[in-house]
Amino acid sequence: MKPGHSDPEGETTARLLRELGYKVEEVGVSKVYNVVVLADSKDEALMKAEEMCKRLLANPTKDNYTILVEGEE
C-alpha cells in the first residue's frame, strides 16, 4: 500500500482482533502472487514479472510491490 492510502481490510481485521481481546496496534494486509512462468533467464523472468505487475497485478494508484525471482532448471 502506498503512503497515504488506507487499508480497509487491515483496519477491519485490527478492530475484530481487538474485540477478541488482543492488544493489536495495527494490521496491514497484502497479497502474494506466486507465478510460475517460463523464461530463459532470471533476468527475463524479472522483466516479465515487472510487466505483469504494471499490466495486471498491481493497482498503480495505491499498490506498492516487490518482486522476488526464484529459479528452477
Add this chain to the structure above:
Amino acid sequence: MKPGHSDPEGETTARLLRELGYKVEEVGVSKVYNVVVLADSKDEALMKAEEMCKRLLANPTKDNYTILVEGEE
C-alpha cells in the same frame, strides 16, 4: 491453500496473464497479515498469533498458514 482445494483467484489470474501473452504455468494467490501486537515475549506473540489464525484469520477448511514473529523492543 490446503491440498485438494482450488484457488479460483489464482486460476483466473493465470488465465488473464496467458491472454496477455505470458507463458504462465500456474499462479497461486495468498494473503499476508502483518499484525503489530503487544506481547511480553516472542513466545507469547507466537502463541497469540497462532490463536488469531485459528479464531479469525485462517479458514480451517481450506487455508494453510505459517507464522513468522519479528521482535521490537
